[in-house]
Amino acid sequence: MRTAVIGYPRVGKDRELKFASEKYFKNEISENELKDTAKRLRRENLDLQKANGIDFISVNDFSLYDNMLDVAVLFNVIPDRYRELSLSETDTFFAMARGYQGEKGNVKALAMKKWFNTNYHYIVPEIDDNTEIKLVGTKPFDEFKEAFEHAENLKVSIIGPFTFLKLAKYTGDKNISDFEQVLAKEYVAYLSKLGENGVKWAEFDEPYLVRDLTLDDIKLFERLYRVILAGKGNIKVLLQTYFGDVRDIYNLLTQLDFDAIGLDFIEGKKSLELVKKNGFPADKLLFAGVVNGKNIWKNNYGKSLEIIRKLREIAGNDNIVVNTSCSLLHVPYTLESEHKISDEYKKHFAFAKEKLSELKDIAELADEKDIKKASASEKFVANAELFKNRVDSVDEKVRERVSNIKESDYERSPEFKEREKIQKDKLKLPLFPTTTIGSFPQTIDVRRNRQDYRKGNISKEQYIAFNKEKIKKCIEFQEEIGLDVLVHGEYERNDMVEYFGEHLAGYVFTEKAWVQSYGTRCVKPPIIWGDVSRKSPITVEWSKYAKSCSSKPMKGMLTGPVTILNWSFPREDISIKESILQLALAIRDEVLDLEKAGIEIIQIDEAALREKLPLRKSDWYSEYLDFAIPAFRLVHSGVKPETQIHTHMCYSEFTDIIPVIDAMDADVITFEASRSDLQILDSLKENNFKTEVGPGVYDIHSPRVPSVQEIVDALGKMRSRIDDSKLWVNPDCGLKTRGIPETKESLINLVKAAKTVRG
Numbered sequence: 158m159r160t161a162v163i164g165y166p167r168v169g170k171d172r173e174l175k176f177a178s179e180k181y182f183k184n185e186i187s188e189n190e191l192k193d194t195a196k197r198l199r200r201e202n203l204d205l206q207k208a209n210g211i212d213f214i215s216v217n218d219f220s221l222y223d224n225m226l227d228v229a230v231l232f233n234v235i236p237d238r239y240r241e242l243s244l245s246e247t248d249t250f251f252a253m254a255r256g257y258q259g260e261k262g263n264v265k266a267l268a269m270k271k272w273f274n275t276n277y278h279y280i281v282p283e284i285d286d287n288t289e290i291k292l293v294g295t296k297p298f299d300e301f302k303e304a305f306e307h308a309e310n311l312k313v314s315i316i317g318p319f320t321f322l323k324l325a326k327y328t329g330d331k332n333i334s335d336f337e338q339v340l341a342k343e344y345v346a347y348l349s350k351l352g353e354n355g356v357k358w359a360e361f362d363e364p365y366l367v368r369d370l371t372l373d374d375i376k377l378f379e380r381l382y383r384v385i386l387a388g389k390g391n392i393k394v395l396l397q398t399y400f401g402d403v404r405d406i407y408n409l410l411t412q413l414d415f416d417a418i419g420l421d422f423i424e425g426k427k428s429l430e431l432v433k434k435n436g437f438p439a440d441k442l443l444f445a446g447v448v449n450g451k452n453i454w455k456n457n458y459g460k461s462l463e464i465i466r467k468l469r470e471i472a473g474n475d476n477i478v479v480n481t482s483c484s485l486l487h488v489p490y491t492l493e494s495e496h497k498i499s500d501e502y503k504k505h506f507a508f509a510k511e512k513l514s515e516l517k518d519i520a521e522l523a524d525e526k527d528i529k530k531a532s533a534s535e536k537f538v539a540n541a542e543l544f545k546n547r548v549d550s551v552d553e554k555v556r557e558r559v560s561n562i563k564e565s566d567y568e569r570s571p572e573f574k575e576r577e578k579i580q581k582d583k584l585k586l587p588l589f590p591t592t593t594i595g596s597f598p599q600t601i602d603v604r605r606n607r608q609d610y611r612k613g614n615i616s617k618e619q620y621i622a623f624n625k626e627k628i629k630k631c632i633e634f635q636e637e638i639g640l641d642v643l644v645h646g647e648y649e650r651n652d653m654v655e656y657f658g659e660h661l662a663g664y665v666f667t668e669k670a671w672v673q674s675y676g677t678r679c680v681k682p683p684i685i686w687g688d689v690s691r692k693s694p695i696t697v698e699w700s701k702y703a704k705s706c707s708s709k710p711m712k713g714m715l716t717g718p719v720t721i722l723n724w725s726f727p728r729e730d731i732s733i734k735e736s737i738l739q740l741a742l743a744i745r746d747e748v749l750d751l752e753k754a755g756i757e758i759i760q761i762d763e764a765a766l767r768e769k770l771p772l773r774k775s776d777w778y779s780e781y782l783d784f785a786i787p788a789f790r791l792v793h794s795g796v797k798p799e800t801q802i803h804t805h806m807c808y809s810e811f812t813d814i815i816p817v818i819d820a821m822d823a824d825v826i827t828f829e830a831s832r833s834d835l836q837i838l839d840s841l842k843e844n845n846f847k848t849e850v851g852p853g854v855y856d857i858h859s860p861r862v863p864s865v866q867e868i869v870d871a872l873g874k875m876r877s878r879i880d881d882s883k884l885w886v887n888p889d890c891g892l893k894t895r896g897i898p899e900t901k902e903s904l905i906n907l908v909k910a911a912k913t914v915r916g
């Protein structure tokens with residue numbers, strides 16, 4: 158039985174690509190040096206997969222920033238404003254990814270969105286009426302040639318035309334139908350160029366197929382692939398899907414002339430049923446995604462083998478390839494970098510590298526014809542043992558508290574309108590109050606202070622004194638420029654989830670388990686190991702100190718339960734509903750302690766609320782919203798009417814769940830809007846949104862400084878859809894990844910803009 162990997166992480170096990178890119182952006186290294194690092198990382202990935210005997214290794218899964226952006230550039234989908242900068246190829250690419258502000262011009266970055274139900278963000282290609290789709294790039298061919306020098310069993314992967322067209326943004330009058338034919342033709346050109354280079358297998362990733370598809374979608378897919386498959390020549394084509402099942406299009410997929418189809422048996426609830434019911438053609442390979450590309454728990458060999466044996470009966474013995482369920486991009490590099498986790502815990506985990514050996518194990522076990530013998534093998538028995546019990550994972554007290562939650566614990570009173578009035582009378586904020594999302598730049602000294610404390614180089618007192626000084630300065634600055642609702646800057650936090658996790662029982666932490674979130678940004682999701690509870694107050698001392706530095710309202714900052722769960726590696730032994738409720742109770746305790754300490758405004762970030770929204774609408778409520786939203790209310794329902802509850806969400810992609818967002822019953826919500834064209838405003842108006850709102854007035858994911866006029870204009874647009882009495886003015890996310898100079902300038906402009914509009 159053969160094995161395959163959809164994609165491998167690419168930032169490097171020590172985040173080499175991140176650091177090299179950042180140096181390149183600062184002109185500290187040359188383009189060649191950056192590319193050398195990239196090449197080295199690709200080589201390491203290749204060697205590792207080769208050493209593990211992977212039979213289908215992906216090429217072109219690498220990217221200097223993002224694979225959607227790669228496809229856009231490959232096919233010449235480069236908006237004029239970036240071309241007009243006349244930068245080098247590489248710098249044009251980065252200008253699209255990050256914006257550009259310099260001698261040659263001033264342009265914003267392309268929009269960025271979450272990649273399906275993951276915390277990875279892709280760059281949204283922008284297609285306008287002038288776009289001339291044409292195969293102009295060489296990246297996949299170059300990377301193939303490079304890899305082919307060292308390995309033969311390669312497949313060249315690329316995001317397919319259907320997903321590309323569905324996720325792109327159309328800014329002119331033309332739409333998908335105007336571009337589908339030429340794109341299909343250019344993908345044919347791409348295939349023949351692969352052929353010229355001696356490529357045997359081409360993989361097209363079409364994750365969009367796991368969403369609810371309309372008849373038009375299905376027809377579009379069919380038209381695209383009829384053209385592409387007719388022009389495939391000698392190349393074999395693997396259609397790869399992931400993040401769910403393809404129930405709307407399974408039969409068509411099996412009829413088309415693909416040489417292999419990749420299905421996800423982890424998130425694809427119906428994948429097995431589809432194959433069983435409809436069969437699988439004998440002339441195709443089935444790439445069976447049984448090794449979870451999104452979570453870090455050891456594979457359950459018993460379960461995987463059961464799936465594979467069934468598939469073999471249907472698809473034929475030699476036609477199954479053991480695969481990852483999606484790209485391994487979403488898991489960390491290797492457990493070998495973890496020295497602090499004890500073996501008792503560690504033996505339950507598998508990161509990317511360890512998953513390679515799981516693929517191999519599963520293939521070997523599956524090849525053992527005698528099932529009894531396979532089940533008695535050392536490998537199998539040791540693996541089965543892992544799923545019998547785990548130390549420290551159950552806490553009876555937590556279980557009891559969850560089971561005692563009453564319906565009324567999910568409701569805050571009095572109702573919103575009444576609270577709004579009480580809070581306005583009490584806080585006396587000006588019209589269009591200004592605030593920030595919480596964090597201020599995490600400069601080197603801030604990080605060093607934390608590291609030094611962690612390593613024991615400085616005492617707790619020294620650590621605290623440093624942060625207090627930072628907080629004081631940060632507050633002075635906010636007062637100086639005239640912000641209305643202040644924050645302490647979150648200097649004590651490495652990351653908005655890890656920080657809370659560290660103060661909760663039930664968590665396990667990693668040292669180097671970085672996962673790419675976007676471009677050069679990585680996150681280190683903690684692991685929910687067992688039942689969760691708060692060990693002691695978490696943020697209260699910092700918030701109290703900050704409050705003592707100013708007479709202006711000070712926001713206390715927390716991360717909400719849904720986000721903590723979504724940005725952790727979740728348990729697989731209890732439901733996510735159960736986990737969210739445990740987390741909600743823990744954060745509820747913190748909210749009430751902050752209120753007791755005199756904090757009048759408390760922000761509970763739900764940055765990632767949208768993330769785990771099931772990809773199919775039919776599952777939205779029953780499998781997620783029906784418990785995620787009440788869990789959020791459970792966190793804040795205990796506060797007094799005059800305590801103002803804020804929430805913050807990254808990315809305004811919730812046009813379709815606005816009533817649900819309102820039902821979180823926060824008093825104020827801030828969210829990202831600037832990088833997605835303020836589209837959401839219309840829907841807020843249509844839905845009669847009650848919660849006060851601060852749609853971010855500028856993009857913090859780029860170092861570009863917005864002018865006062867730009868912000869005034871943005872506010873103008875907002876005012877036409879949002880009542881003046883409900884509009885807040887703020888950046889669109891936390892400032893921690895930014896430098897100090899641009900942060901200061903931007904916030905000064907933000908306050909000026911608010912004052913201009915008030916005037």
Ligand code: GLN
Pocket residue numbers: 594595596597647653714762764805806807890891892893
């Ligand atoms: N309060 C957090 C911060 O400012 C929110 C971050 C986020 O939304 N991703 O960093």
Ligand code: ZN
Pocket residue numbers: 594764805806807808829889890891
């Ligand atoms: Zn945010």
